[in-house]
Amino acid sequence: NDIDYLTKLWADLTAKSGALPVPSPIYQDLSLAQRVLRDxxxxxxxxxxxxxxxxxxxxxxxxRQYTQAIVDRIAHYSGGERPLFDLHGVEDEIEKALARRVDLKSGGYLIIDFIDMENVDHRAAVLAEFSKALARDRTRLTVNGFTQLGLVEMTRKRTRESLAHVLCEPCATCTGRGEIKTAQTVCYEILREVVRESKQFSAREFRILASQSVIDLFLDEESQSLAQLGDFIGKPISLQVETLYTQEQYDVILI
Structure with missing residues (x-):
């Protein structure tokens, strides 16, 4: 549990602080994989x-150091016929989670309430100001007050396309999400794609075409991951910068 983890962590930090020369780092934030184990x-x-x-x-x-009971449950997936993410549909779930609109299996939409307003007088004041602001709208609408979840229900008749829909178009880089995947995320997608291609096709070499930021990461922080993958598939992997590619765009070429 949390108390056991923090107790062991504090003991470890105390031991390091007394044994290491000054200055020395005695703690750094956990990696994503370690946080998964902990949380x-x-x-x-x-x-x-x-x-x-x-x-x-x-x-x-x-x-072994902090949660010994789960050591035997951590297993290495050696590859098999399919990449691990494909085997369990993780890639598809990531894409769904990153979508701007999250579709629920029941067919509705996910609505998030950012304000926890429990005071009845405060709710009444919000509704009053809301109704006052909407009074200038010529389009027929209804305001039904707060739901049990603290959301305000409102309906408004749609009369025409929104101004943004008429005057704008989705961003070519983020396709309207307002965000793009990090270079590291794209690197991992590419590594999984290389594994898929190596399982399906026999090629002399695999060449990765990607943006400058992604290639730079492969040459620096992810160079070891790339080298390990090359050893795993038994084929060389080369890199090529495509200046016209966005950060999320890439291709894996079989040579």
Whole structure:
């Protein structure tokens, strides 16, 4: 539990602070994989699959130190016929989660209430100001007050396309999301795509075409991941910058 983890962490920090020379780092933020072990793994978790040998080793080291009960549940996925993300549909779920509108399986839409307003007088004041502002609108509308979830229900008749729809078009880079995937996220997508291609086709070499930011990351922070993948598939992987590509665009060419 949290108390056990913090107690062990504090003991570790205390030991390091007395043994290491000054200045020395004695703590750094946990990686995503380590945070998953700390925050999401429960007694009901049967198995934790990791497709990176390096990450698998680091997770086991972390578990041995802080959560020994789950060490045996951390397994390395060696590849098989399909990449791990494809096997469990993770890629599709990521795309759904990143969509600007999140569709629910029931067919409705997800609505988020950012303000927890429980005071009845405050709610009445909000509705009064809301109705006052809407009084100038010529279009027929109704305001139904607060729901039990603290949301204000309102309907308004649609009379024409929105001004933004008429005058604007989706951003060619983010396709209207307002955000783009990080270069590191794209790197991992490319690595998984190379694995897929290597399983389906026999090529002499694989060439990655991507934006400057993604290629730079492959040459720096993700160079080891790229080298490990090359060893895994037994084929060389080359890189090529495409200046016209956005950060999310890439191609894997078989040579």
């Amino acid at each position: 999401m793994v429960t007694e009901e978790t049967a198995r934790i699959l990791v497709d990176s040998r390096e990450t698998h080793q680091k997770m086991q080291e972390f578990a």
